[in-house]
Structure formats: C-alpha cells, structure tokens
Amino acid sequence: MTDMMSPAVSFVRPTVIEQKTPPFRTxxxxxxxxxxxxxxxxxxxxxxxxxxxxxxxVPGLVQFMLIDAVWSATSSKDCLADVVxxxxxxxxxxxxxxxxxxxxxxxxxxxxxxxxxxxALEALGIFWILSRKTPFKIAGFAYFFLVxxxxxxxxxxxxxxxxxxxxxTHYWGGFLVTIVISTVGIVASLPxxxxxxxxxxxxxxxxxxxxxxxxxxxxxxxxxxxxFMANVMFPLFVPEGWRPDSLLRVxxxxxxxxxxxxxxxxxxxxxxxxxxxxxxxxxxxxxxxQMMIKIILPQALKIVIPNIVNNFIGLFKDTTLVAIVGIxxxxxxxxxxxxxxxxxxxxxxxxxxxxxxxxxxxxxxxxARYAISVERRLATGNRH
Amino acid sequence: MASSQxxxxxxxxGVLTHExxxxxxxxxxxxxxxxxxxxxxxxVKRGERVVICGPSGSGKSTLIRCINRLEEHQQGSxxxxxxxxxxxxxxxxxxxxxxGMVFQHFNLFPHLTILENLTLAPIWxxxxxxxxxxxxxxxxxxxxxxxxxxxxYPGQLSGGQQQRVAIARSLCMSxxxxxxxxxxxxxxxxxxxxxLDTMVTLAQEGMTMICVTHEMGFARQVASRVIFMDQGQIVxxxxxxxFFKNPQHERTKLFLSQILH
Numbered sequence: 001m002t003d004m005m006s007p008a009v010s011f012v013r014p015t016v017i018e019q020k021t022p023p024f025r026t027x028x029x030x031x032x033x034x035x036x037x038x039x040x041x042x043x044x045x046x047x048x049x050x051x052x053x054x055x056x057x058v059p060g061l062v063q064f065m066l067i068d069a070v071w072s073a074t075s076s077k078d079c080l081a082d083v084v085x086x087x088x089x090x091x092x093x094x095x096x097x098x099x100x101x102x103x104x105x106x107x108x109x110x111x112x113x114x115x116x117x118x119x120a121l122e123a124l125g126i127f128w129i130l131s132r133k134t135p136f137k138i139a140g141f142a143y144f145f146l147v148x149x150x151x152x153x154x155x156x157x158x159x160x161x162x163x164x165x166x167x168x169t170h171y172w173g174g175f176l177v178t179i180v181i182s183t184v185g186i187v188a189s190l191p192x193x194x195x196x197x198x199x200x201x202x203x204x205x206x207x208x209x210x211x212x213x214x215x216x217x218x219x220x221x222x223x224x225x226x227x228f229m230a231n232v233m234f235p236l237f238v239p240e241g242w243r244p245d246s247l248l249r250v251x252x253x254x255x256x257x258x259x260x261x262x263x264x265x266x267x268x269x270x271x272x273x274x275x276x277x278x279x280x281x282x283x284x285x286x287x288x289x290q291m292m293i294k295i296i297l298p299q300a301l302k303i304v305i306p307n308i309v310n311n312f313i314g315l316f317k318d319t320t321l322v323a324i325v326g327i328x329x330x331x332x333x334x335x336x337x338x339x340x341x342x343x344x345x346x347x348x349x350x351x352x353x354x355x356x357x358x359x360x361x362x363x364x365x366x367x368a369r370y371a372i373s374v375e376r377r378l379a380t381g382n383r384h
Numbered sequence: 385m386a387s388s389q390x391x392x393x394x395x396x397x398g399v400l401t402h403e404x405x406x407x408x409x410x411x412x413x414x415x416x417x418x419x420x421x422x423x424x425x426x427x428v429k430r431g432e433r434v435v436i437c438g439p440s441g442s443g444k445s446t447l448i449r450c451i452n453r454l455e456e457h458q459q460g461s462x463x464x465x466x467x468x469x470x471x472x473x474x475x476x477x478x479x480x481x482x483x484g485m486v487f488q489h490f491n492l493f494p495h496l497t498i499l500e501n502l503t504l505a506p507i508w509x510x511x512x513x514x515x516x517x518x519x520x521x522x523x524x525x526x527x528x529x530x531x532x533x534x535x536x537y538p539g540q541l542s543g544g545q546q547q548r549v550a551i552a553r554s555l556c557m558s559x560x561x562x563x564x565x566x567x568x569x570x571x572x573x574x575x576x577x578x579x580l581d582t583m584v585t586l587a588q589e590g591m592t593m594i595c596v597t598h599e600m601g602f603a604r605q606v607a608s609r610v611i612f613m614d615q616g617q618i619v620x621x622x623x624x625x626x627f628f629k630n631p632q633h634e635r636t637k638l639f640l641s642q643i644l645h
Binding site: 274276277279280281282283284285286287290294295298299302 | 509
C-alpha cells in the first residue's frame with residue numbers, strides 16, 4: 001500500500017485490462033425513449049403535444065376514410081346519408097367509378113392497353129436500374145435511357161405503319177400525363193444539369209457564359225411563366241404549320257426548368273470535391289472528361305443525392321402546374337370529374353383530394369426512401 | 385501466358401531518352417503580383433535523386449508542381465526529357481504520363497478500391513487490358529507490401545498504407561521521373577519509416593526522383609544533391625555530406641540549426 005501512496009516516477013503495467021460490460025444498460029427501447037422523447041422538459045412537452053395531436057386527428061380520419069366510407073357508387077346519390085342509412089365519410093365510389101378517366105384521361109378505351117404496357121415498360125426500366133440485385137446494369141441503363149423513350153413514344157402516340165392508330169396528345173390525360181411529364185423532366189434534367197454545372201465551372205469563357213445565362217434566366221422566372229411562354233407566346237413567333245405539339249412544348253419547358261435547378265445542385269457537389277482529387281487525376285495523365293466521369297462526378301453526385309432527389313420530388317409535384325396551360329394532368333382530371341353533375345355533393349371533394357394526396361405522397365415518399373437507402377449503401381463503401 | 389509476359393514488359397520502369405531528365409532555365413512564376421519563383425535554374429540528370437528543402441512558403445512545392453504543369457510558369461523554360469512544357473495540351477498529357485507524382489495528402493480516390501485506384505490510369509490513359517492492369521497493380525502492391533488490401537477502400541487504410549498505395553499508383557504508369565511533394569508530412573510519426581523505406585528502395589533501383597521533404601535522414605541516405613530554397617530562390621545546392629557538414633549560406637545555416645536539434 002505504501003508503494004501506491006507515494007508518487008511513482010516510473011510505472012509499467014504488467015497486464016492488459018480486460019474488457020468489461022458497462023455498469024448500466026446502454027441500449028433498449030426504454031433507454032431510447034428516455035434519450036429521444038423525454039430528455040428535457042421541452043422535449044417532454046413536445047412529446048406530449050405530439051401524442052395529443054395524433055390522438056386528436058387519427059380517430060376522425062379513420063372514421064372518415066374507412067369506417068364511414070362508401071366503397072362503390074354509380075353516382076353521388078349512392079353516397080348520400082339518406083340512401084346509405086349512416087353518416088357518410090369518404091365516397092371512394094367516386095374514385096373507383098372515375099378510375100379510368102383519372103389514369104388515362106380521354107385516351108380511347110380500345111387503346112388503353114398501350115398505356116398499361118407503357119407503365120409496365122417504365123416500371124421494368126426503373127426496377128432494372130434501381131434494384132441492387134438485377135443483372136446487366138449497363139443494358140438496363142441503355143434500355144431506360146435509349147430504348148424505352150423511343151418505344152414509349154411510339155406506343156403512346158401511335159404509328160400507323162405498324163398498326164397502332166395515332167392518338168393525339170390532347171387525348172392524353174390523368175396519371176399518364178403526370179408520369180410522362182415527370183419522367184421526361186427527371187430523365188432530361190440530370191444530364192443537361194450536369195453539363196450546365198460543368199460549363200459553369202469550366203475554364204472556357206464561352207461555355208461558362210452560356211451556362212450562367214441559361215441557369216440564371218431559368219431560375220429567375222417561375223415555372224408558370226415558362227409554361228405560358230411555351231404554350232402561348234412561342235406559337236406567336238413561329239410560322240403557322242411549324243408548331244410543335246403543346247405537350248411537347250411543355251415537356252421541353254419543364255426539362256430545361258428542372259435542368260437549371262439540377263445544375264446548381266450538382267455544382268454544389270463539384271465544389272465540395274477537394275482540389276487534390278483533380279490534381280491526382282491530372283498528374284496520372286487523365287483527360288478532362290475521363291477525370292470528370294471517373295473521379296469527380298461519382299463523388300460529387302454522391303454528395304448531392306439528397307438535393308437531387310429533392311429536385312425530383314419538387315418536379316413531380318410541380319407537374320400539376322401544367323393544368324394552367326390546359327393539359328389534363330392527374331390533379332386536373334380529378335377536378336374535372338368533380339365538376340361532373342353526377343358527382344356533385346359537398347362531401348365529394350374531400351374524398352377526391354384525399355385520394356390525390358395519397359397518390360402523390362406514395363410516389364414522393366417512395367423516392368425519398370429509395371434515396372436514403374442509396375446514401376446508406378454508398379456510405380458504407382467509402383468511409384473517409 | 386501471353387498476357388503475363390506483356391504485363392512483365394510493362395513492369396519495366398520508363399526509360400529516359402535524354403541525358404537531362406529535367407532542364408529548368410530562367411523560370412519565373414507569380415501568384416497574382418506575388419513573385420513566388422525567381423530565376424530558377426535547375427538541371428536533373430537521368431538517375432539523379434534530388435532533395436529540395438527549405439522553410440514553408442519558399443516555393444519548393446510550387447517548383448515541382450510546375451514540372452507536371454499542375455502550376456503554370458510564366459517565364460523561362462521547363463524541358464522534361466526533351467519535351468518543352470507549353471500550353472500545348474497534348475504535350476502536357478504526354479509529360480504527365482511519364483512523370484509520377486506523390487502528394488502530401490495522398491489524394492487517393494475514395495470511391496474506388498485500392499486495386500481500382502491503381503488500374504484506373506493504366507486502363508483509361510494507356511488503354512491497357514484490365515487483366516494486364518490488374519497483374520501490374522498486384523505486382524506493385526506486393527512491392528509496397530500491402531497486396532492483402534487490394535479490395536479495401538482508401539478510407540479503411542492507415543495513412544502510411546495510403547501513401548504506399550499512392551506510390552504504387554504512380555508506379556503502375558511506369559513513370560520515367562517521380563516527384564514527391566512532402567510525402568511524409570501528413571503521416572503519424574509511427575508511419576513515416578514504412579513510406580521512407582519504399583522511397584529508398586525506389587531510389588536504389590535508379591529511379592530519377594525529386595523529393596520535397598524535411599526528412600534529413602532520407603536526404604543523407606539517398607540524395608545525389610540537396611537543394612535549399614528560400615523566398616522563391618535556389619539559395620544553395622550541394623552534396624548531402626557537404627550540405628549538412630558545411631552549409632555556406634547564412635540562411636541555410638539558420639534553417640539547419642532549427643530543424644536539426
């Protein structure tokens with residue numbers, strides 16, 4: 001004991017201290033709740049308020065959407081309280097009865113299989129390139145970015161030489177139009193946006209100037225203005241007869257609009273890459289495009305996945321604005337259906353808009369979840 | 385068999401065709417209005433190992449970064465193995481292919497595995513078949529004594545291992561000249577030796593090298609000449625023996641007294 005008490009100048013540890021278990025639990029649901037929900041007075045208040053809000057909203061919503069709901073109807077009469085003999089909630093019969101119109105718009109009944117096939121081909125492409133386990137990834141990208149757009153276009157608009165009657169785009173509508181616009185916007189915006197971002201950081205003055213003008217002009221005006229320009233102004237400047245289809249004009253407008261935002265997201269990623277990465281690539285003799293494609297962009301895009309997906313989600317929801325220039329997207333077909341005298345009751349819009357919200361939510365939330373899983377996967381591969 | 389034979393032939397280090405590996409004459413460089421390199425004249429012969437030292441901000445890193453055009457000089461000429469560095473992009477790429485560079489902060493590509501880091505340039509710049517590039521990469525990984533790390537990512541390696549990978553990455557391009565920009569300055573003390581050992585082996589095999597470093601032990605052991613720089617100028621050049629025993633310039637004496645305790 002006296003040895004321990006006197007201040008020792010030299011010390012050598014003869015043995016290794018074994019690992020021990022911690023004296024109290026460091027994981028488990030109760031501890032999780034204590035750390036995350038009840039860690040401070042403010043957090044306790046917020047937790048209780050949140051529980052209160054859930055209890056306040058959810059029962060009414062369940063009552064309205066499920067318990068009191070009417071599941072089939074041929075007109076709004078079937079959804080009246082006098083007819084069904086109980087308080088009426090959501091009239092889902094409206095959605096089921098108008099389902100064809102909401103999905104296909106005015107697309108001719110006999111040709112709707114083409115739209116179904118289009119959806120299936122798109123789903124196949126998306127699954128092919130997004131799923132981790134599918135083989136032949138390069139073929140998948142070639143399919144989705146080269147084959148699918150051509151096949152999809154021919155399928156939807158028709159080609160008389162192979163026996164598919166032409167269906168003009170003003171018959172297209174509903175969910176079909178929402179999917180077409182957002183797919184074209186998403187697929188076009190990433191490559192164009194990357195080129196604009198590279199141009200803006202380029203050493204070449206011309207490339208930089210063109211990119212800056214393009215990005216700042218598009219960012220400086222609202223999407224609605226671009227849609228109006230595309231559909232109302234543009235035809236005034238071009239000769240009669242040389243007037244591209246109105247949906248096509250909108251697609252080009254939406255593509256450039258989202259590309260400008262994509263460019264700024266990508267530029268943020270490019271700026272985050274250390275200069276040493278550029279220098280190492282250059283010192284090895286890589287050319288500009290090799291350096292960008294192999295070294296810089298893979299790292300830059302990984303950093304900005306959240307921003308990119310944010311843009312995709314924003315774009316998906318912004319497609320509803322095309323209704324302003326007379327294109328019947330999903331939301332617009334719901335509104336049009338509500339104007340139908342057969343379906344005019346004060347309850348009807350509630351169910352209809354709930355359904356719309358649910359559809360948009362499923363798609364946007366799906367994109368967000370997928371992005372998170374990609375981030376996790378990439379993060380494990382390249383710890384710094 | 386055929387592929388491994390061609391791989392072996394690619395393993396031979398690049399051969400300098402000129403007696404003078406690097407000839408720098410009357411070179412000046414400015415960062416804005418700051419005169420960072422002043423009237424630099426330096427000739428490095430084939431097989432020579434030159435160590436550059438000097439206080440921070442003396443322009444030593446900038447000097448070797450000019451040799452592969454990571455920095456652009458504004459006056460004078462730099463001739464690398466008979467090719468003069470100008471704005472001609474083709475010539476710059478040619479020189480970069482022949483001149484390997486190792487950085488202070490390794491600059492490995494974090495999104496690629498070690499093997500991919502090594503094979504990237506041979507495959508894309510030299511258009512080498514992947515199999516051959518893999519063989520060469522594994523050969524150099526064995527030489528820097530970490531073949532078992534081939535499938536890991538840079539972030540999973542220690543600093544010393546990362547720097548050895550960076551050296552192997554340069555060697556995969558069969559460079560004629562190697563530039564080292566403070567290769568051990570960012571390393572933990574325990575890892576300096578493993579990197580220096582790799583560099584010593586390289587030097588003993590006759591590689592033409594320019595090293596910016598403060599490792600005076602390394603300079604004594606392998607350098608043919610030591611160059612001391614201060615304020616953008618070459619102040620003193622000598623053999624390592626004379627440089628350390630009989631420094632001539634006042635600035636050199638002061639510097640040595642500060643770093644050799």
